[in-house]
Amino acid sequence: MSGAMEALRGFVRDNAGINLGADKDYLVVSRLKPQLTSWNVATLDGLVDRLRAQPKGSLASQVIAALTINETLWFRDQKPFEALKSVIIPDLVSRVPADRPIAIWSAACSSGQEVYSIAMTMREEEQQLRGRRFGILGSDICEPVLARARSGIYSQFEVQRGLPVQRLVKYFEDLGGEWRVRTELRANIEFRALNLLDLPQNMGPFDIIFCRNVLIYFEPPIKKAVLASLAARTRPGGYLALGGAETTLGLTAAFTPLPGWAGVYRKTA
Structure with missing residues (x-):
């Protein structure tokens, strides 16, 4: 044994x-x-x-x-979503060409709650975006949870974990005991099975990468390799959101902490 x-x-x-x-x-x-x-x-x-x-x-x-640990919930930890609204979107709008979509990647997205939380945040900031389009890629190594993410169907228990009732009513259809993400919220979202240790060479680049509560399960050499791979797929001045217990300190100089926003980093010039 x-x-x-x-x-x-x-x-x-x-x-x-x-x-x-x-x-x-x-x-x-x-x-x-x-x-x-x-x-x-x-x-x-x-x-x-x-x-x-x-x-x-x-x-x-x-x-x-x-x-694979698949713990997830809506708007987890809040901070990255607040940074998205308060800092990241205004910065990107000020310098990203108006005709180029903002590219977002949710790595290790599990059953999709993070992806749809990002999509809700982006839609609620339409005034800030000033007509700019965006696309979100959600990826995970685990195909069964990706199938659930693609379906966009969640139980009553799952939607109660961090999802305000106002957003539930606005963005979901009541199926009677289950809730399905409305078609309009899913319009700019793609889900793909990806292994962070073996990413496609031509993937990206992205303006924002969410890779939260993943590095904590890796040993230092693997953390360094994954962060280097993420940096190679982040646009200059782009952003990286890690979990609250994760850091780039001592692992890479490619990202600099965003002052006042724990767990959020910007790609070093």
Whole structure:
């Protein structure tokens, strides 16, 4: 069993960058064991043997999806959305050509709450945007949660987690026990399955990247590599929003903290 746990931790680290210490073995067991039967595997040792035989197959994707932490809610932490309204949009409008859409990327977007929170914020700032268009890319390594994000359908419990009732009524359709994001809010949004450790070379550039509460699961070398990859896909003077417990300090000089806005950075000139 201990050998299987070590192998599974290594598999997730190598394929998703997530560092699960031995203290997280309970999480690995609780998330994988209930699915062994559906995968036609009897034990975790048998699962490891299958993954070694097919390290890039469908089973591998399902294992990564099961072990990826997908905690999310609407307008999480508030600060980045306040910075978006108060600082980022006014700055971009002042220097981005009026005929170029503002490009936004929500990396590790899980089931889409962050993406739709950004879209709501942008639509509510139409006066500031002065007719400028915008596009939002939401990405995640986990295809099942992306399918939920694309559907735009959320349970009553999910919409109660950080979503004010005024926005719920304005931007969602009541399906009777569930709520669906209205078509007009989804118009400028695309969802794609992407691995932050292996991004397409021609991706971007973006004016704003949200990559929040992801780096905390990576070891320093992987954090550096991911931040370098994000910097390469950020326009000069563009913005990066990290989680409240994350920092670029000691990892990259490509981003400078935005004074007064914890967790929000600007690409260094």
